[in-house]
Amino acid sequence: MLSSTIGRLTGTGSDDLALGVLGVGNIGMVHLKSARSMPGVEVCAVADALPENRARAERVGVPQTYDDYTTLLEREELDAAVIALPPFLHADAVERAAAAGVDVFVEKPLARSTEEADRMLDTAREAGIAVGVDHTLRYQPDMIGVKSEFEDGTVGHVPYASITRLNDGPLGRPPVENAPPSWPLDPDAAGGGSLLELGIHCFDVLEWLFGELEVQDASTDSTLDIPVEDAATVLLRAPETETSITLHCGSYQWEQLPEVNTRLRLEGITGTISNQDHLPQNFYAGAAKSALTNVLGRFTGDEPDVFGPTFYLQAHYEALSAFCEAIRDGERPPIDGEDGRRSLALAETAAELAAEKNTAELEPLEVTR
Amino acid sequence: MGQSNTVRGALGTDADGSAGSDRSTHPTPHGSWTPSLDERLSALESPVGEALGPVLESIADEPDRITVVPDAHYPFHPSTGMVTDPAVVGAVLDHLSWRTDADLAVAGVSTECMPFERTAEYLGYPDLCERTGAELVDLAPDSPDGDFTRQVFPVDDRSVAVSVPEQLHEDTVLVVPSLRPTDEGNVAGGMRTLGGFADAVAESAPTAVAATRAIEPACCLFDAMTAYGDEPYAANALFAGPTPVVDALAASLFGAGFDDRVIELAPDATESATGVEPRSGSSPQIRVEAVGRTATDPAVDFGAQLDTLETRLKGGTLPPSDETHPAVSIAYRLxxxxxxxxxxxxxxLRGGS
Structure with missing residues (x-):
């Protein structure tokens, strides 16, 4: 609990933060592994409906697993919980965590709608629990590099910026190796498509860079006959910096790891700031260098740069680490529920604008004589 | 189907990229892909009819039902060449509905990774079938339409038992594969597409050959409007002929080193399909005959287009798996x-600690 966390850090019998992870699928497992590498954090238990996910968690060394998060929250003495469940379960998990007085770190999107987010935040406020949201882009080294250059004034005034985030979405790319999850393509379960899956990260990082944003226009599309959008383009305005911004997100492009297609460009008076200038020239060479640094650090007593060689996963570690540190210090999470709600509101406004245009296109023209 | 080992080749659009019959309504497109299914379908009507020509005539004998079998193994975007473009299937259905009174069906099969119903929905098949009244059927063994018939065929000097869906065994079948490699580096041709419906204990190659013999497709129409080599290529072509022969043509486009066991076994199937015994141990001799406007338009050099297609596909493979090599996993863990x-x-490591 935000107000009394320091006094309650006794669930593990030590000063460690007692953490539970609700959902250990793909991203939940990243959070689990991050938490287990964090000084001052002890993962007490995880919950997942799938036996294979629980088995993976047990192999990692988690002492207790549950097949449903409700039981975990009832039985375990936790300080905080990571909610890495599909979006349609976020509200229920937050409600149950609030009843147990457990602070929460919620995977993005915070909720499926601002209405749902408001209910969650009201519940959290009444229970006095802290809500953090996993918006990782602003923890990525390339984004940090862009912000640093921007704040140093290296290109002067920035009238225009653009951000693009693309991946292959739930359907993936060949070769087909696993059955795709169905919930990301279910609007009731996910709340939407690319705007909530990818765009929401972009909204968060843009507000971090430029301050509050206004959505001016938007369009969405589906490249297949799927029930959610897999492409969205949004025109934004940042009044504080007087910057016009275009955002494009799409879950239609085959992704070849380790390359990740995120491009951020700030067009300034004297030049351009690009995140590409802050990525490793060669991912494999960068990974080797990071690994070597960590190995040498063992001999000098330095803490390892967790997930450093992977470049992108280290942002997830940093995001969770910052949340845990804030909880431990009795402070507001650096990216809290209000931040998550604001990104959600931008995505929602964009979706509504796009839907209005799509509806207008479908309406027959009135014939007058 | 004309000469026994002849493949009929047709361009999907005119040499200038426009959509054939009506240049006023189909201006030269920009880029290689036309997003509108209706526009693609309209552009493909003539080329599909020209490619299928004699097959459509023979089918006029009025079978009870004609089942079209596309490559719809997973909902990849059709512009990648990784699945049959539903517009090609739509054009085939339109032609069949004009030429015959037979019932029409489009068949697919659910896999471990994806139910066919979901794939078909994402690719737009329900609307496409509704236009011609075609039935959309999942012929997986555990589906309601999954009655199977078991047969035994000699393949490569041994007997191969294969169970195929009753519907494919009894119906007149048109198989419409996409021109792409498989995960294992073979041609995902007509025979392998049909093999995907079969239940057998033999390896995939003899199963595909035996399934083709059991089903005896009336024709194979290769969708090479977009082909996939190491990347998509807008080849703008359709090839029609006996299934083993068109598969052999496809394999040859991927290059001499493209060792496909199905093609190795194809002479056996070719004989069955064409009634002509190929030279022992050889691949069938294939002649590609340009048909329709592709043959008459002086601006078209179909031979040169085939050469380009071969160059673009040669040695083509699917993207590498994201699955980490075990050696990398071990090194990282260390x-x-x-x-x-x-x-x-x-x-x-999968299943490991």
Whole structure:
């Protein structure tokens, strides 16, 4: 609990933060592994409906697993919980965590709608629990590099910026190796498509860079006959910096790891700031260098740069680490529920604008004589 | 179907990229892909009819039902060449509905990774079938339409038992594969597409050959409007002929080193399909005959287009798997143990600790 966390850090019998992870699928497992590498954090238990996910968690060394998060929250003495469940379960998990007085770190999107987010935040406020949201882009080294250059004034005034985030979405790319999850393509379960899956990260990082944003226009599309959008383009305005911004997100492009297609460009008076200038020239060479640094650090007593060689996963570690540190210090999470709600509101406004245009296109023209 | 080992070739659009019959309504497109299904379908009507020509005439004998079997193994975007373009299937259905009174069906099969119903929905098949009244059927063994018939065929000097869906065995079948490699580096041709419906204990190659013999497709129409080699290529072509022969043509486009066991076994199937015994141990001799406007338009050099297609497809493979090589996983785990780092979930050994 935000107000009394320091006094309650006794669930593990030590000063460690007692953490539970609700959902250990793909991203939940990243959070689990991050938490287990964090000084001052002890993962007490995880919950997942799938036996294979629980088995993976047990192999990692988690002492207790549950097949449903409700039981975990009832039985375990936790300080905080990571909610890495599909979006349609976020509200229920937050409600149950609030009843147990457990602070929460919620995977993005915070909720499926601002209405749902408001209910969650009201519940959290009444229970006095802290809500953090996993918006990782602003923890990525390339984004940090862009912000640093921007704040140093290296290109002067920035009238225009653009951000693009693309991946292959739930359907993936060949070769087909696993059955795709169905919930990301279910609007009731996910709340939407690319705007909530990818765009929401972009909204968060843009507000971090430029301050509050206004959505001016938007369009969405589906490249297949799927029930959610897999492409969205949004025109934004940042009044504080007087910057016009275009955002494009799409879950239609085959992704070849380790390359990740995120491009951020700030067009300034004297030049351009690009995140590409802050990525490793060669991912494999960068990974080797990071690994070597960590190995040498063992001999000098330095803490390892967790997930450093992977470049992108280290942002997830940093995001969770910052949340845990804030909880431990009795402070507001650096990216809290209000931040998550604001990104959600931008995505929602964009979706509504796009839907209005799509509806207008479908309406027959009135014939007058 | 004309000469026994002849493949009929047709361009999907005119040489200038426009859509054939009506240049006023189909201006030269920009880019290689036309997003509108209706526009693609309209552009393909003539070329599909020209490619299928004699087959459509023979089918006029009024079978009870004609089942079209596309490559719809997973909902990849049709512009990748990784599945049959539903517009090609739509054009086939339109032609069949004009030429015959037979019932029409489009068949697919659910896999471990994807129910056919979901794939078909994402690719737009329900609307496409509704236009011609065609039935959309999942012929997986555990589906309601999954009655199977078992047969035994000699393949490569041994007997191969194969069970195929009753519907494919009894119906007149048109198989419409996409021109692409498989995960295993073979041609995902007509025979392998049909093999995907079969239940057998033999390896995939003899199963595909035996399934083709059991089903006896009336024709194979290869959708090479977009082909996939190492990347998509807008080849703008259709090839029609006996299934083993068109498959052999496809394999030859991927290059001499493209060792496809199905094609190796194809002479056996070719004889069955064409009534002509090929030379012992040889691949069938294939002649590609340009048909329709592709043959008459002086601006078209179909031979040169085939050469380009061969160049673009030669040695083509699918993208590498994201699955981490076990050696990399072991190396990372060793590093993590020494460096005090965490092992990313993606680098865990499957089923291991």
């Amino acid at each position: 590093y993590a143990a020494v460096g005090g780092d965490a092992v990313p979930p993606q680098l865990e």
